[in-house]
Amino acid sequence: MDNSISSQQIGELDPELLNSLLERYSNDSEIVKWDMGASASRDVSVQVQQGNAKQLKGSQRNSMTLRVWNKYNQVGITSTSDLTTEGINKAMRGAIEASLFGNKKESPEFSPLAKKELVDINPKSSNPHSIDELLSILKKAEKQLIDTHQSIDSVPYNGLNESYMERIYLNSEGANRHMKLSQSSIYLYAKAQEENKKPRSAGGIRINSNLDELDIESCINETSDKLISHLNYKSIETSKYLICFSPEAFLQLINAFSSMFNARSIIDGLSLMNEDSIGNQIAVSNLNISDEGLHPENVGAFSFDGEGTPTQNVKLISNGRLTNLLHSEATARKFGVKPTGHAGLGAKVSVSPDWLVVSKSESDIDKEKNLNVKNTLKEYILIDELSAIHSGVKASQGSFSLPFDGWIVNDGKRISIEAATVAGDILKVLKNIVKIENEQIVTHQGISPHVWVENISITGEA
Known part of the structure; x- marks a missing residue:
């Protein structure tokens, strides 16, 4: 093996390097097929208190989940945060050992859509800012919020965050997904108190793909307006x-009851719905609810899920009727439909909504x-x-x-x-x-x- 590769630390995710490593390791074993999902993130966040720095944080996280199928179609799964070549090799060996205990009667499969062309959502990427810059912005926001009303005495909970995220999905049949995005957010939760009254509080949050476009002013105004309106109670x-x-x-x-739309929850008996609920009238006839991960306002959107399935907009309730469910590969196969792009890769594949949109039927x-x-x-x-x-x-x-x-x-x-x-x-x-x-x-x-x-x-x- 090339020692320069085997000792290499994989920093930013490199699909070609990961793919070549996994192909090499699988060829040296009796693995029939494999797939993997990896993610990496870099986060910088600050909190302030009365004009002073309260907490400054910077972190970098890597994770990978690897699934392998042996010649008996048993599946082994491992997860690791060690994305060196040696760490990936260990994960492959661990997954191979785990496959010996896999259930022969029930095995996941690759998503049939894992190589389908993706929608180009072209996410914006923010230029990184230093902790000092974030701190200065948040200090200014805290002071501006406190100055909006004499009864506002503090902003006990606050934070300004800048994140960079990337995601990869690869499999042995040639699927190769890779996407990066950035996201910035601010939250302000202020406290106010008037004489002989209980303290009151209120907050606001804003998210944008770019810190320079984050609407901090409206977050300040919303928090202040809400808090002032709560003083008279x-x-x-x-x-x-x-x-x-x-x-x-x-x-x-x-969102708290999204298990109604979750095929995994239905199969597990953890939903209000069942396998025969599609088509049932569950709401008033002018209510529509859809999951629209591809909506342009969803700044944290990835174009594919943990199984490599393209993210899709799905109508869940149309004219008050339950029309569709959210599916992984396994649940879609059981229901006889196609996966919807809402799966998370893990020991047990999860299903969750991306971005709910509620609307009214015109008819x-x-x-x-x-x-x-x-x-x-x-x-x-x-x-x-x-x-x-x-x-x-x-x-x-x-x-x-x-x-x-x-x-x-x-x-x-x-x-x-x-x-x-x-x-x-x-x-x-x-x-x-x-x-x-x-x-x-x-x-x-x-x-x-x-x-x-x-x-x-x-x-x-x-």
């Missing part, structure tokens, strides 16, 4: 209310035509953000009970709610929607309009 009576979910809150709720009218978050006289609860998602959601049962930040709105006037919890069943929520507004709003986690739902339980907390 009152308790709320426990009852059932007309609810308006903000785009962020509705996307949080749908159907709302039950309540006159509702509009900008001009409505009816009393309602505006839910801005949900909390405790991981502990307050039972995805396989459909139930949720979640604290939230929001306002009670009466005659167009908003008063912040001191503390309250919203509870219900996701399928009832989807069928009790009375208005889907026309304006779609881009958030850091997807796109959605304001969505109105009637007869939702709110528990006030004294």
Whole structure:
């Protein structure tokens, strides 16, 4: 073996070098076929506190997952962060040993789309900035936010981050995927307090592919406006209310129950849906939900998934009916369809959504035509953000009970709610929607309009 190659550290991912190494190692063994997914990232982040540096971090991460098939079609899987040639050799040997214990009756296969042409999403790449530059930007943002109102005394949680990521997928049949992208983000979470009142807090986040184009000003303004609006608060009576979910809150709720669209969860019995649910009416007839990883506003989009399948836009709910599921190669084979580009490579291949887009069908009218978050006289609860998602959601049962930040709105006037919890069943929520507004709003986690739902339980907390 060429010693100059065997001792080489693979820094930025090199598909040709990785492919030649894996071909060489597999030819020296009884491996019939192999595939691998690798990723690398470089991150720089800063946090500040009252104008001083609180935390400065820089990190570089590499990881690789390797699958091999032996002559008995048994699969062995290993993962490693050692992307030297010796580390890859060890991973190959470990995968070969693991394949002896593979299940002969159930083996994953290569995605049939792993060599299909990819959509060119042409991601923008940011010029790297130094930690000092990031620190200066965040210090300025913190001061500007505090100066917006006399009651804002601190920004206890904040961060500015710049990341560079790349992903590779290779297999022994000639699939070769490689993509790089950059991403920058800022979050600001401020605290304010007025005399004889409880402290209040609110936050905002922005993401962009380029730090120079990151809209820090709007993040400051949003955080300040929300926080000031929460200073005047009152308790709320426990009852059932007309609810308006903000785009962020509705996307949080749908993402919490994304197992409804997840074929892997359905097979594992962890979803509200089953294999016969396609075509069922699960929401009001004017609701559409799609997963659009290729949407131009999705700045973190990769053009392929962990199995090399091209990322695809998938209509999940059309006119209120469940129309499609998210698939890996294995789940697609079981359902008799094609994989959708939503798989993560691992010991057990996972499936997850990329970028949810909620919209309204043009052919159907709302039950309540006159509702509009900008001009409505009816009393309602505006839910801005949900909390405790991981502990307050039972995805396989459909139930949720979640604290939230929001306002009670009466005659167009908003008063912040001191503390309250919203509870219900996701399928009832989807069928009790009375208005889907026309304006779609881009958030850091997807796109959605304001969505109105009637007869939702709110528990006030004294």
